[in-house]
Amino acid sequence: MAAGVATWLPFARAAAVGWLPLAKKSMPKPPGDKKSRHDEILLINVSGNRFQTWKNTLDRYPDTLLGSSEKEFFFNEETQEYFFDRDPEMFRHILNFYRTGKLHYPRHECIQAFDEELAFYGIIPEIIGDCCMEEYRDRKKENQERLEEDTEAEMATETPLPPDSTLRERLWRAFENPHTSTMALVFYYVTGFFIAVSVTANVVETVPCRAPKGMVKDLPCGEKFSLAFFCLDTACVMIFTFEYLMRFFAAPSRGKFMRSVMSVIDVVAIMPYYIGLVMPENEDVSGAFVTLRVFRVFRIFKFSRHSQGLRILGYTLKSCASELGFLLFSLTMAIIIFATVMFYAEKGTKETNFTSIPASFWYTIVTMTTLGYGDMVPSSIAGKIFGSICSLSGVLVIALPVPVIVSNFSRIYHQNQRADKRRAQLKIRLARIRLAKSGTTNAFLQYKEHGGLQDHGSGNQALCIRNRSAFEHQHNHLLHCLEKTTNHEFTDEHTFSELCMDESMGYRTSRSTSISSQQGQSTSCCSRRAKRRAIRLANSTVSVSRASVQELDTLHLQKNTVIPQSRSSLNARTQDLKLNCTDFTAAIISIPTPPANTPDESLPPSPAIPGILRNSR
Amino acid sequence: MNLEGLEMIAVLVVLGLFVKVLEQFGLFEPIGVEDSTEDDFELSTVCYRPEGLDKLQEQTKFTKKELQVLYRGFKNECPSGVVNEETFKLIYSQFFPQGDSSTYAHFLFEAFDTDKNGSISFEDFAMGLSIILRGTINDRLNWAFNLYDLNKDGCITKEEMMAIMKSIYDMMGKCTSPCMQDDAHREHVESFFQKMDRNNDGVVTIEEFIESCQKVCLLVENGLNQTCFKTFDLT
Numbered sequence: 001m002a003a004g005v006a007t008w009l010p011f012a013r014a015a016a017v018g019w020l021p022l023a024k025k026s027m028p029k030p031p032g033d034k035k036s037r038h039d040e041i042l043l044i045n046v047s048g049n050r051f052q053t054w055k056n057t058l059d060r061y062p063d064t065l066l067g068s069s070e071k072e073f074f075f076n077e078e079t080q081e082y083f084f085d086r087d088p089e090m091f092r093h094i095l096n097f098y099r100t101g102k103l104h105y106p107r108h109e110c111i112q113a114f115d116e117e118l119a120f121y122g123i124i125p126e127i128i129g130d131c132c133m134e135e136y137r138d139r140k141k142e143n144q145e146r147l148e149e150d151t152e153a154e155m156a157t158e159t160p161l162p163p164d165s166t167l168r169e170r171l172w173r174a175f176e177n178p179h180t181s182t183m184a185l186v187f188y189y190v191t192g193f194f195i196a197v198s199v200t201a202n203v204v205e206t207v208p209c210r211a212p213k214g215m216v217k218d219l220p221c222g223e224k225f226s227l228a229f230f231c232l233d234t235a236c237v238m239i240f241t242f243e244y245l246m247r248f249f250a251a252p253s254r255g256k257f258m259r260s261v262m263s264v265i266d267v268v269a270i271m272p273y274y275i276g277l278v279m280p281e282n283e284d285v286s287g288a289f290v291t292l293r294v295f296r297v298f299r300i301f302k303f304s305r306h307s308q309g310l311r312i313l314g315y316t317l318k319s320c321a322s323e324l325g326f327l328l329f330s331l332t333m334a335i336i337i338f339a340t341v342m343f344y345a346e347k348g349t350k351e352t353n354f355t356s357i358p359a360s361f362w363y364t365i366v367t368m369t370t371l372g373y374g375d376m377v378p379s380s381i382a383g384k385i386f387g388s389i390c391s392l393s394g395v396l397v398i399a400l401p402v403p404v405i406v407s408n409f410s411r412i413y414h415q416n417q418r419a420d421k422r423r424a425q426l427k428i429r430l431a432r433i434r435l436a437k438s439g440t441t442n443a444f445l446q447y448k449e450h451g452g453l454q455d456h457g458s459g460n461q462a463l464c465i466r467n468r469s470a471f472e473h474q475h476n477h478l479l480h481c482l483e484k485t486t487n488h489e490f491t492d493e494h495t496f497s498e499l500c501m502d503e504s505m506g507y508r509t510s511r512s513t514s515i516s517s518q519q520g521q522s523t524s525c526c527s528r529r530a531k532r533r534a535i536r537l538a539n540s541t542v543s544v545s546r547a548s549v550q551e552l553d554t555l556h557l558q559k560n561t562v563i564p565q566s567r568s569s570l571n572a573r574t575q576d577l578k579l580n581c582t583d584f585t586a587a588i589i590s591i592p593t594p595p596a597n598t599p600d601e602s603l604p605p606s607p608a609i610p611g612i613l614r615n616s617r
Numbered sequence: 618m619n620l621e622g623l624e625m626i627a628v629l630v631v632l633g634l635f636v637k638v639l640e641q642f643g644l645f646e647p648i649g650v651e652d653s654t655e656d657d658f659e660l661s662t663v664c665y666r667p668e669g670l671d672k673l674q675e676q677t678k679f680t681k682k683e684l685q686v687l688y689r690g691f692k693n694e695c696p697s698g699v700v701n702e703e704t705f706k707l708i709y710s711q712f713f714p715q716g717d718s719s720t721y722a723h724f725l726f727e728a729f730d731t732d733k734n735g736s737i738s739f740e741d742f743a744m745g746l747s748i749i750l751r752g753t754i755n756d757r758l759n760w761a762f763n764l765y766d767l768n769k770d771g772c773i774t775k776e777e778m779m780a781i782m783k784s785i786y787d788m789m790g791k792c793t794s795p796c797m798q799d800d801a802h803r804e805h806v807e808s809f810f811q812k813m814d815r816n817n818d819g820v821v822t823i824e825e826f827i828e829s830c831q832k833v834c835l836l837v838e839n840g841l842n843q844t845c846f847k848t849f850d851l852t
Contacts, residue, residue, distance in 0.1 A: 069669045073688040085693070120696035122666065291623055325637050332635075437714045441792070478712060486786055486801070488793040490715060496792040 043081035044095075049088035050081075057098050064122040066098065090117045097123065105132035111139040149419055171250035191243055192306045198236040199300050202293075205229050237273045240266065240299075261314075262305060269299040312416055316409040323408070327401040331368070334397055338364045338390040345382040352379070368394025438492075445492060447476045665698030667739040676740070677747035684743065691739050699736040702726050716790030724784060728764040755827065762826050772820040778806045 020027070042058065044051045044066075061067040076083045084091070090109065094117065097103040105114065105128055118125055128136050174184035205222030222229055244266045251257035272292040279289060304310040317324070339360035346354040353376040354360050363376040367390050378387045483489050491499065667673065673684055695704065702723065709722035729737050729745045748760050763769070767777045782802035791797060813821045813829050 063666075065666075068666055070666050072670045073685050073692075075685070077682075085689070116696060120692065122698075291626065294623065294626075325640055328634060328637055440714045475712065482713070482785070482788060486789055486793075486805075488786075488789055488795060488797060488801070490789070491792050491794045493792055495794065496796075499794050500796050 043079075044091075045076075045079070045081045045083045046086055046088045046091040047084070049091070051091065051095055053095060053098065060098060060101075061123075066094075066121060068122075070122070086120065087113070087117060090114065094118075094121050094123065097127070102129035103127045103132075104129060105136040107132075107135060111136070111143050115140075146415070146418075149415065150422055168250050169252070171246065172252060175247055175250060187243075188306070191239065192303070194236050194239050195299055195302050195306075197232065198240075199297070201229060201232050201236075202296050202299075233273060236299075237270050240270045240302075244270065262302075265298060265301045265304075268295055269302060272296050308416070312409075312413055316405070316412050319412065320405045320408045323401045323404045327398070330397050330400075334368060334390075334393060335361055335364045338368070338386065338393075341386050342378060342383060342390070345386055346378055346380055349379050349383070354378075354383075364390060367391045369398065370394060441490060441492060443472075444476055444479050444490060447472075448480075665738055667698065673740065673743055677743050678751035679743065679747060687743060687746070688739060691742060699738050700742075701736045705737065713788045713790075715792060716788040718784075718788045720780075720784035721788055724764060724767065724781060727767070728760070754831070758827050758830050759823070762823050772822045773826070774820050775806065775810060778809060778821075779803070782806050782809075 040055050041052050042055050044053070058066045058071075065071060071082055074082050074084055090106075090113070093104055093106060103123065115125065125136065174181055174187075178184040178188035206220050208218035209221040209224045211218050244263075247263070247266075248254065248257065257263055272295045275292055276289060304314060339357050342363060343354050343357045343360045346352045346360075354363065360376075363378075365371075366373050366376070367387060370391060372391075378384050479490065667688070670681060670684060673679075674681055677684070679687070692698070694700075694708070700708075705726050706719045706722040709718050709725070712718070726737065729741050731741055731744070745760070748756050752760070762773070765773045765777060765781055767780060779802065782805050786797065786802045789797060810821065813825055815825050815828070
């Protein structure tokens with residue numbers, strides 16, 4: 001129920017005294033006071049800003065955090081207030097919602113931050129009042145589109161191929177992203193060249209060339225050098241057919257590929273040639289043959305694979321379909337009206353051009369678009385008057401939907417530019433993430449070096465270790481537990497590659513083999529391992545980078561879980577078993593200590609990217 | 618009228634435009650148009666509220682203050698009140714940057730998600746933690762057994778053990794010393810089974826598991842109670 005209604009309830013109940021005389025049966029007993037009606041003021045402390053409100057206000061919406069018993073989790077006994085470690089600016093809006101029943105969206109806030117706050121307080125966004133709803137939805141849609149674009153672009157271009165991809169996958173990747181391999185790039189430019197050649201040939205073959213000897217009039221070049229043009233056409237079509245078949249073979253989903261626009265354009269580009277080959281050269285079908293030649297010009301659309309701008313234009317037109325439809329509709333209406341009027345106005349004139357209404361359509365269109373060829377001109381006075389009205393209204397009707405289309409184009413174009421910028425920045429981001437990850441490992445190794453794994457209080461620990469936060473200590477302890485479980489230790493890459501080489505060298509028992517072959521073997525072993533490691537790192541980097549879009553926080557996590565140690569403890573000798581069991585229980589017990597509110601908690605253990613991890617939508 | 622090729626095309630184009638105009642008029646809609654404005658707000662912002670503090674206090678072995686601390690952290694990370702598997706994997710991978718912790722995170726998720734609804738609520742989380750931190754040795758061993766038993770059929774087969782072991786070794790990553798062999802986890806599993814499987818029937822049941830573990834861990838049970846209080850030392 002809305003906020004205001006609750007205050008009127010006592011009034012409505014009091015007014016019910018009017019029913020008493022009319023009631024057929026006796027009235028039920030009023031509900032008993034289960035708890036005291038005495039209303040109290042609650043203190044809510046949001047990051048230092050104190051808010052006060054009646055308990056009743058909050059109880060109006062029992063399915064939100066503040067209205068339900070969930071807020072008891074945040075009650076601070078000592079100060080007798082509810083403490084929330086959230087944004088106080090946003091809280092103002094949340095509290096206003098309880099007070100007025102309407103949720104407003106602050107325009108200057110980031111839409112994601114606002115959504116997160118709503119999710120935290122358990123308020124569904126649909127409650128946003130009408131005054132702010134449109135803005136909210138627009139910005140949310142924009143944000144979603146942006147995120148989708150980014151993830152798509154990321155997945156499409158940046159992820160390296162898994163090493164065991166089939167020929168099909170590699171081929172498809174080469175077609176979609178020509179800059180991934182030189183072969184693909186070469187193919188890309190070759191097809192582009194041939195498209196240009198084909199279109200030029202189509203154009204040039206209609207230009208009149210000097211007539212050969214023995215003929216009077218000029219022939220178009222197409223007929224003079226018909227064999228040459230035919231060969232050129234054949235070559236182009238061969239290449240296009242080959243390209244189409246390769247794409248068809250490599251496409252992961254053939255049905256989807258066949259329905260895509262580019263594929264249809266490809267087919268339309270090459271079909272006329274084959275149909276022309278098949279058709280016989282008789283009179284009946286030569287008309288259709290001429291028509292087919294027109295379709296050859298659609299080869300120019302194949303350029304849209306090569307040009308980003310063309311694709312943007314096409315996408316704009318598609319997204320402005322409704323505006324274009326409206327434009328068309330209004331134009332059609334106006335054309336019909338004015339054509340009819342002009343026809344009847346000019347009907348009386350002798351030798352008029354306005355022979356029928358469809359004939360007047362031409363005049364109307366030419367006038368409304370302010371072309372004014374002058375091949376059809378009204379002569380009667382009525383015709384001239386209506387003609388001028390027609391041209392004035394034409395300007396208006398066309399000018400109206402155009403700005404909408406222009407703004408759409410501008411939005412899409414900027415989105416595209418932003419995508420390019422984002423892609424460029426992503427590389428830097430990935431590099432930083434990789435650095436951060438190696439930083440974590442190094443932090444752990446440094447920790448080990450400086451005696452961090454020994455007991456606290458023993459003098460062996462370096463000062464830098466003792467000063468690290470409790471969180472870091474526990475994290476490093478966790479990694480140490482994992483080492484003990486698997487009986488392997490973490491190392492850095494340099495030591496690892498050295499070790500790898502040593503081990504493989506050690507495996508050679510016979511000394512007779514030459515050193516070079518040994519080294520050759522070991523380097524191949526290491527390079528294989530290194531490659532696997534690089535791929536694994538790349539994979540985990542990608543997963544991290546995908547998450548980094550939603551920003552990760554290593555600190556505010558309490559979901560530490562335990563690695564069961566009993567297996568490792570059992571595998572050791574009985575002597576060690578006792579020791580390991582103590583470690584086990586000590587390990588479990590000491591891990592989930594909540595981070596004390598020390599200031600150095602804000603520093604991550606490594607130069608990791610700080611941020612907040614949020615539940616993905 | 619004898620329509621030649623190009624004229625026919627021109628007529629077709631005009632007809633197409635006419636169709637578009639009629640669309641605008643709302644007379645009919647083309648097939649397959651999606652109304653994208655409706656599905657903006659799918660109710661994925663499901664808000665899950667845990668039961669009251671008192672009830673949770675009864676069900677778990679935590680004090681009120683401890684539950685409060687736990688919940689604050691939980692809610693901060695997952696404002697909607699539940700964790701799904703992907704988020705869980707992401708979180709877990711933060712702790713083990715060197716290796717691939719996704720498989721192990723998956724097994725852990727299955728162990729915590731007691732009602733098998735694909736997400737961990739605060740109750741699952743608190744109860745799981747309660748067993749691990751405050752439970753008796755028996756409880757903990759039961760929990761560990763439940764973690765290893767992937768298909769929850771009451772016994773651990775060699776394949777399940779292999780899967781678990783591999784996932785743990787995966788978390789180490791490649792940069793280890795000594796060099797990580799591909800089958801390092803196999804030997805580990807073999808020795809584990811030797812120790813555990815009393816009647817050599819190829820599977821480890823819960824009784825065998827508890828029995829083998831009990832013997833060695835009985836000694837520390839007394840030490841447990843004292844160290845428990847160190848857990849939630851709040852400022």
